[in-house]
Amino acid sequence: MDLSYSQKQQDFRAEVRQWLAEHVPAQPLQTFDTAEGFAQHREWEATLNSGRFGMVTWPEALGGRGCDLIEWLIFEEEYYRAGAPLRVNQNGIFLLGPTLMEYGTEAQKARFLPRMATGEDVWAQGWSEPNAGSDMAAIRARAERKGDKYVINGQKIWSTRAVWADWVFGMFRTDPDSQRHRGLTFILVPLDSPGVTVRPIPQLDGLPGFAEIFFDDVEVSEDCRLGDEGAGWSVAMATAGFERGLMLRSPARFQETAKRLVELYRENRASADRDPAIREAVMQAYLDAESYCLSTYQTACRLSQGGKIGAESSTNKIFWSELDQSMHATAMSILGARAELWPHAPDAAGVGSWLDGWLFSQSGPIYAGTNEIQRNIIAERMLGMPR
Amino acid sequence: MDFTFSEDQYLFRDSVGEFLRNEVTPERIRAGWESPTGRDDALWQALTELGVTGLTVPESHGGLGMSAVDFVLLAQECGYVALPEPLVNTALVAVPVLQAVGGELAATWLPKVADGSARVVCGLANNQLAEDAHVADLLLWCEGDALFALHPGQFTARANASVDPSRRLYAIAIEPGVEPVLTGAAANAVGGLAMRRGALGAAAQCLGLAQRMIDMSVAYTSDRQQFGKPIGSFQAVKHHMANVAVRLEYAKPAVARAAYSLFTDDPGAQRHVAHAKLAACDAANLAAKHSIQVHGAMGYTWEVDLHIFMKKAWALAGTWGDSGFHKACVMDYLMYDDARLGATGTFS
């Protein structure tokens, strides 16, 4: 055990810090749930990529730096510390990217990864359907093989950022007689294909952060299939593994929120201390964010030494999503009567972005596999309780 | 950056752990409850023969010179079996206190700890009572601004019964005329060291206790049937245990980091220990709460072994710094203008 950074790691941190200081936009971008904000974020991805900071864990040939997971954590820490924009293409770079590297053909990698890295192709994820939520194996959207093409019919829903995205990756039933997770195939679909209709769905904040996607005889060529026909479930599970595992929510994000919460508390001591639960919750937020960071470093070190991500990674999704919710709940308590105000309201001085964060934190326990499903997985696969 | 234990550290933990699981059975613990001292000399003898009592004693004094990082995994194993003997106290608290005092005291007693010829334990007036003072050949006692090294006869010990029948606790009254070995700032510094070390030991044991309660609950709920099915197949039962697993999983790295900070004298060590103690005690308390629930009435009996582990967890929560003590430490830091918060504040 050695909890100090090597010279190389410190140099890398310094390089990232300096580059971000020179490039992070002085004015925060608009939210990517608007057309203009989406375009701004897409441009930011290109800027990041020009500094080879788009996806530091990717190989150099793909515009990355071949960083290990510790360097990735360092990058993330600097990124959140600098208040840099959220990643509009996270479904691409964090989820599909690693899956493509594992299951894609050379031609697919060459076709998709560079454009993903520059933000030219922003990706949406298409798992959920109206009748396949937690029960993902109930997917019904069909992809029928016709020669060297698939013809897709059906519907996906809750697809994040699909309103302005370029492509969607999803799972479709290629074997009409199949049951459950057999007979599903992982297919990549351009969202501008004839027969695709994207219907925006406004979220709690009123903005269309996700969408329904309707497929009406949509033709895609066979080379848009990732992995073997019928093997979609295992390919998708790899994506879900990355998502729950490490990439989706690095600790830096929550540590910055915890820091802002401590600052908010310190600025509002006089009123906040009237509710003794607030002080306790602020402290717990700091400790839990710290625990999440420590645990992630431990996992990253273990994986770097050849270990595997196991069922205990299901604890991760529960931990960060509930931490995020409770941190925002605490901020709302501190803000009291101002908590309900949008920051642009004329009398909303000092409310920051807590309301937005509070709304979004409500979705954490739902997306990426609900926390109830995660608890089932922990009980059955990690603890070995009976099904 | 390498936040992992080594192969050797795991191997050592596994071999001592196996010994403890075989030897320190619930039956043996219960037998100890009936004995006057509550301590099992044959077991202590076996532990000294394994060399574990002298693990942290420096090699120059006949020990193995292991650090808090090496020992912390073992302390978890001690928790897993609810070991009544004061191994964690001796190795993690008393030995470093002897080393900190140094001089003749250390030169006399460290070799005896290493070869098993003496039992040395450390107590703090902050804890109110001293653990295992009745079997100690030397009691290191920190009280106010003074550190005493007490031999039997130099103090009287009034026994106090604990909810955990394995814990033997004593109020200490020092005989008139006994002089402290350290006073003032030096004694305070050693008292602080003892508190941090003791808290780490309690935290590590709580990790083991929580794991034991999870294992017992999983086994019980897989076996016990109601409504024609194992009760462990009901989601309400599963989710209780999953919640414990989550808290435990995130307490573990905090304990490992606290051990490392003590080992490296990190300036944040006090706070890291506070974090570890709070997180591990939380996990163990939650494990107790949900484990008794999923055992039903069985869990409320003296007969079923669960209470051996629950009671130790409850007891450890209040000692070596109660939650108020450790929370105050964290809170003070958060109110401190130069606190390193945020994404780059975890490691120095």
Ligand SMILES: Cc1cc2nc3c(=O)[nH]c(=O)nc-3n(C[C@H](O)[C@H](O)[C@H](O)COP(=O)(O)OP(=O)(O)OC[C@H]3O[C@@H](n4cnc5c(N)ncnc54)[C@H](O)[C@@H]3O)c2cc1C
């Ligand atoms: C902000 C946001 C973004 C999203 N982005 C995407 C995306 O980009 N792509 C995509 O494909 N999907 C996306 N989703 C959808 C998400 O994956 C689903 O919402 C999720 O899988 C749950 O499915 P559901 O909403 O149909 O809820 P349901 O499955 O109907 O669940 C409702 C409730 O019942 C509980 N429940 C269901 N089954 C069980 C069970 N077996 N045991 C215990 N409890 C159970 C659930 O835990 C939940 O509390 C997103 C969702 C949100 C909120």
